[in-house]
Amino acid sequence: MGAAQETLGEEQPWAEVSPDAARRLLVAAVGAFAERGYHATTTRDIAGRAGMSPAALYIHYKTKEELLHRISRLGHDKALTILRTAADSDGTAAERLSAAVRSFVRWHAGHHTTARVVQYELDALGEEHRTEIVALRRQSDAAVREIINDGVRAGEFDVPDVPGTTLAVLSLCIDVARWFNVAGRRTPDEVGALYADLVLRMVGASPQK
Amino acid sequence: MGAAQETLGEEQPWAEVSPDAARRLLVAAVGAFAERGYHATTTRDIAGRAGMSPAALYIHYKTKEELLHRISRLGHDKALTILRTAADSDGTAAERLSAAVRSFVRWHAGHHTTARVVQYELDALGEEHRTEIVALRRQSDAAVREIINDGVRAGEFDVPDVPGTTLAVLSLCIDVARWFNVAGRRTPDEVGALYADLVLRMVGASPQK
């Protein structure tokens, strides 16, 4: 022991957050917000989980709301990147839609505590921060809609109402964060595969092999 | 003027709640909880909306949590009744599933403020009340699963994973309460029709007329 070494008991997200104390606080906040909701979480809860005194929080973050914003921002960035990566890859529209849903859902299931905060605590943000986040969400919407439009144009999909179906697809994927339970029987991979199949059916893609 | 007269500016739900003051408080609570969430709503908010002093709340309800429980209970009862009515009707599995989704979604869109509280403020309930409500939700799940199972048995549906698909269908419908916006372009009826179509595709029902 002795050499610099990451503690990788489980996957370590939030690696981009530094310094260390700020990350510990952020991780603690994600856990607390996901479990009890933003408004039911106190700054003492967060600090306690991070093993610090309540005042320590305000060295790294100006307010409790800024913490939520940082989490929301990073989470939306990650989710959008995942969607975009799949959307911009090569392949048929069906392949891209399938990949997008699979990876998007896998993230929401695998990081369901983060995702829960990111997707369901939006109204707790202040006016300014909320509009920033809403803009990110519109980009997610656009990414999915583009794939579906491509599929319709190529004759791969049969979709009478593209905006409505886009909305439904995203809604379906996002809501995974609400019900997914680690204690449940499904792995994030399995849910991703199931949902990719369901979504291909929703857009009327010709039954894939 | 003077004859007894109902003020029916809009549909009057909660007619089953009496006396009048208790209903006004409950309606006020639904509005406040839906807008800002349970924990961010104060008893003064609720009383204020109902045009009463904060103390009046405690004449009709023991605690703020009891108010939430009453709302949640009534809402779940209503939602379950709607689902069951469609599920128990005559017709093919496809017809029953379509009817169930259409009416369930229409309720979630049309009463999206109530539905939002009912579906997304569950963790704010106390231990005892929450388990009671969770039991109701399992019945909703069972009702939908039964229709899907019927369809599979009859050869109408092609569903590899019945429990998973059931979960996805309910999740899809419930999440309508989160995003539906009165200012949006869709009516509850339109969303219900769209979703019924999407769900039939998800279960691989032969394209309906």
Add this chain to the structure above:
DNA sequence: CCTGAAGGTGAGCAAGCGCTTAGGCAAGTG
């Protein structure tokens, strides 16, 4: 007219909230 129940209010209590302030301690620099 009196009485008692039903339904309301104003004032306020104890607890908990987000956040601030004064100061402590360890490490780096001259």
Add this chain to the structure above:
DNA sequence: CACTTGCCTAAGCGCTTGCTCACCTTCAGG
């Protein structure tokens, strides 16, 4: 050594919270 800088804590301020309590008003029944 003195001094600064980065990170943290103990204590607590001002305010809001859920809820209570003493009291008031209205109205039906005898």
